[in-house]
Amino acid sequence: MxxxxxxxTTKPHPEVIESFAKVSANYFANSSSIHPLGGQVEKLLDAARQQAADLIGVSKETIIFTSGGTEGNNTAIKGVALEHQSRGKHIITTQAEHPSIHDTCRSLEKLGFEITYMPVAEDGTVSAADVENSIRKDTILVTMMQVNNEIGSIQPIEEIGNVLKKHPKVLFHVDAVQGLGKVPLNLSDTGIDLCTFSGHKIHGLKGTGLLYVNHTAKLYPLLHGGSQESGIRSGTENVAGAVSFVKALRLIKEKQDIQKKxxxxxxxxxxxxxxxxxxxxxxxxxxxxxxxxxxxxxxxxxxxxxxxxxxxxxxxxxxxxxxxxxxxxxxxxxxxxxxxxxxxxxxxxxxxxxxxxxxxxxxxxxxxxxxxxxxxxxxxx
Structure with missing residues (x-):
């Protein structure tokens, strides 16, 4: 074959499957439970969060475990829109986005938001200057992919991030699902406020992922309940999924280092x-x-x-x-x-x-x- x-999607790595099975069998308690078994699971989840943060170069508090790219993109885009609509309802994206960005923006139009779908060049990219020229007084968010999932074009994310530093009220969301482990992306001091990752694109399991949320970014939660994941994603945590995602993340980072050679x-x-x-x-x-x-x-x-x-x-x-x-x-x-x-x-x-x-x-x-x-x-x- x-x-x-x-x-x-990628074929799950055997070590990822093993980690999921082991955690599911031995750490089955609810991490919110106050008994010792729950405490053990809570510590494991906390350790996974720290390891994920170390691997992508951010602080532990910025890590939100999700079910993958679609949830991450929806949480970021709708979360910003609903939280900051009082100061603006304008969002900027491109005409060449993944459906989980494009269709999410379309859905917000029904709620009164105005979306600028920036045209792309022949190579599928936009320029930082064009992004800046699209910013208005009521702009609250710029959202786009790092790597186009169809043709592989790479957006000038760092240049756009530097431009957006001059517009601190405009949040910058990047869908890095296709680039993770293959195309470098530095989340530190690049102007990126939110970033989406998915497990099954890096030999992890479907239904696992991560959303990076900068300390300064405030989101309206799409799920309400037990206030898990810093109140952004309520619901009993998928601890086995989180641990398996971190295992996949570690393995793909190792592959990326070898790739450099x-x-x-x-x-x-x-x-x-x-x-x-x-x-x-x-x-x-x-x-x-x-x-x-x-x-x-x-x-x-x-x-x-x-x-x-x-x-x-x-x-x-x-x-x-x-x-x-x-x-x-x-x-x-x-x-x-x-x-x-x-x-x-x-x-x-x-x-x-x-x-x-x-x-x-x-x-x-x-x-x-x-x-x-x-x-x-x-x-x-």
Missing amino acids: IYFDNSA DNILKTLHDKLMKELSQLEGIEINSPAGGANHIIHFSVPGIKPEVIIHSLSQKEIYISTKSACSSRDLTESHVLVACGKTKEVSSSGLRVSFSYENKEEEVDIFVKEIKKAIQQFKEVLR
């Missing part, structure tokens, strides 16, 4: 990009300088699902766009935002690597996609 759909993702990226650029009838959508683990391309004239099913028969697995919207076979809104034609934006395919992939897998993939494209072109003649 060749698994090239790691941006949709052998550049495995860049090797895979450059090899596939070279091969694809030599194939007739293929248009590469991922920009130069984008994330090394994502390559997006189109085969105009051939439906992407047809190629995906053909490759699946060979046990090669890729995708079209965001897994959250991959069953919607219409145009990719990201490619449309980048100015691609309808033919290109409706025929996109995404290959996404992990540190576990090998060069020989790229060779096999190229060989099989050549066959598939040639086969369907002959049918269409």
Whole structure:
């Protein structure tokens, strides 16, 4: 099997599964209970929070454990909107966001908020200057992805953060789900107030994640109840999930350190990009300088699902766009935002690597996609 759909989800690491099972079996008490068993669980959760903070370079009090990217993005965006609506109802985002940002912003429009959907360049990015020019007196939030989940473009997060330092009343939320462990991001002194991470993108478990909330950022909670997670996310904590997420985080950080030496993702990226650029009838959508683990391309004239099913028969697995919207076979809104034609934006395919992939897998993939494209072109003649 060749698994090239790691941006949709990754295969859980055995150590992550083991940590979840061990905590579930031995630390099953409610951490809010005042008896000794509850105290043990509370200490374990506190230790996991400290370890997560150390791994991403922030203080323990800023860590909120969540169920993943969608919850993290909703909590950040809606939390800011509802908490700060008295001083403004204007939010800035881009036209090329993940549905958990785009659709959340759309939902707030129904509540009277005004959203500026900034146009992106051909490479899917916006400039810090354009962000600043979009800021108004009633702007309360800027929200965007660090790494685009479809085409791999990398936003100039640090530059935008530096601009927003001059506008302290405007909070900055970054969706770092696709970049975690692959594209560096410094949360210290970069102007980022809120940042979303997800476990299942880093060989962790689905239903685990983390939201970084800067000390100065105030959120209106979406869940009310027992005031867990600093009152931002009430509900009995998923301690096993939190511990397993931290295990996955530690392992991916170790992989990232090794990557600095052998550049495995860049090797895979450059090899596939070279091969694809030599194939007739293929248009590469991922920009130069984008994330090394994502390559997006189109085969105009051939439906992407047809190629995906053909490759699946060979046990090669890729995708079209965001897994959250991959069953919607219409145009990719990201490619449309980048100015691609309808033919290109409706025929996109995404290959996404992990540190576990090998060069020989790229060779096999190229060989099989050549066959598939040639086969369907002959049918269409």
